[in-house]
Amino acid sequence: MAEIRIPTVLRPHVGGAASVHADGATVREVFDALSADYPSLRDHLISDEGTLHRFVNVYRNDDDVRYLDQLDTTVAPTDVISVLPAVAGGF
Amino acid sequence: MARYDSVLDLIGNTPLVSLAPLTASDPSTAGVALWAKLEGQNPGGSVKDRIAKRMIEAAEADGTLAPGATVLEPSSGNTGIGLAIVCRLRGYPLRIVLPQNVSPERRQLLEAFGVDIVDSPGDEGSNGAIRLAEELAAKAEADGEPVVLLHQYRNAANPAAHYETTGPEILADCPEIDAFVAGLGTSGTLMGVGRYLKEHKPGVRVIAVEPPAGEQIQALRSLDDGYVPPIFDPDLLDRKSIVRPLESIEWTRRLAEDCGIFAGLSSGAAVAGAMRVATEMGTGTVVTLLPDAGWKYLSTGAWTEDLDVVVERAQRIIYF
Numbered sequence: 001m002a003e004i005r006i007p008t009v010l011r012p013h014v015g016g017a018a019s020v021h022a023d024g025a026t027v028r029e030v031f032d033a034l035s036a037d038y039p040s041l042r043d044h045l046i047s048d049e050g051t052l053h054r055f056v057n058v059y060r061n062d063d064d065v066r067y068l069d070q071l072d073t074t075v076a077p078t079d080v081i082s083v084l085p086a087v088a089g090g091f
Numbered sequence: 092m093a094r095y096d097s098v099l100d101l102i103g104n105t106p107l108v109s110l111a112p113l114t115a116s117d118p119s120t121a122g123v124a125l126w127a128k129l130e131g132q133n134p135g136g137s138v139k140d141r142i143a144k145r146m147i148e149a150a151e152a153d154g155t156l157a158p159g160a161t162v163l164e165p166s167s168g169n170t171g172i173g174l175a176i177v178c179r180l181r182g183y184p185l186r187i188v189l190p191q192n193v194s195p196e197r198r199q200l201l202e203a204f205g206v207d208i209v210d211s212p213g214d215e216g217s218n219g220a221i222r223l224a225e226e227l228a229a230k231a232e233a234d235g236e237p238v239v240l241l242h243q244y245r246n247a248a249n250p251a252a253h254y255e256t257t258g259p260e261i262l263a264d265c266p267e268i269d270a271f272v273a274g275l276g277t278s279g280t281l282m283g284v285g286r287y288l289k290e291h292k293p294g295v296r297v298i299a300v301e302p303p304a305g306e307q308i309q310a311l312r313s314l315d316d317g318y319v320p321p322i323f324d325p326d327l328l329d330r331k332s333i334v335r336p337l338e339s340i341e342w343t344r345r346l347a348e349d350c351g352i353f354a355g356l357s358s359g360a361a362v363a364g365a366m367r368v369a370t371e372m373g374t375g376t377v378v379t380l381l382p383d384a385g386w387k388y389l390s391t392g393a394w395t396e397d398l399d400v401v402v403e404r405a406q407r408i409i410y411f
Contacts, residue, residue, distance in 0.1 A: 067329065084306060086319050089302075089411055
């Protein structure tokens, strides 16, 4: 099972957990499995068009999946998926 | 050339220095030439001098900014310091909206130039500084005050500065470049340099590294409070990855210890990303950009104190 790290702003949707686990061969499958366990989480990850939410960045082991295969990015059981809000950088 | 009419003439034309001591230390990177562009050599001590000068010149040229006006900008420090120098020389009062959780040295430098500092809540990060600056600009407009918000996150002069200077300098000094790695803040560096390199040397890969900033902003109420800079064009990047504080600090230390380069913490993040890319490439040439020097981070203890203590401290300040 892959580990999914949940940002503070979304933790109320997963019972307050900082990380959860879910099965799936792709990011999409992992998110589908997560949504089955935590239904209110889905709208915060996936847009109505079925793509990643505009203000969410998702990383597979620190690589942004938008530059891999988006939601079809493969996931291994040992991978860590980090979900982070898109915020302004410094400077 | 050693005589200049103005300190502003010293902005840009920064050196590329080999990071061979780092790449040579590991067989997986020994075949890669890694070069670092030392932006700490700019007069204000960071890459942001370039955009400060360019944004003021653009605002003057289009008539937005004229004598008598106050310049307003949200900044976690470096853009503010660059603007402080330019505004001093051009005669504009400067008001910087500064998150409370920047390193004290950044605040001290702004104070040294007599900048009017407006604090924004630290727990809102740079998002909070942008929000407050926009509110102040709207209020000034309603009150008829001559205040000009430059807004580096949406100002085309930000990437233009890098398209016109940083990018050409890199390609001239390193025509064999295969990949460019830099930190993603406002995205100005990556957008300007990335566009220039892709237009003039197709095939160059442009790679962004970023801190896990979204983990640190406690005041985010919902994802809709998020922010993507309007100048950011995701199609210009080939890859984007996170570098966490521990790795940033470890590579900041390696820069000092192995290369004699005293750089800021975001430089460590850029080198961490560049070394990942070098490992994957095996052979070729990578250029990375070190945004500033280490002076403004001495209070973090990054080079001398226990690593765990420094990491914990770095997580509480904006260092990127």
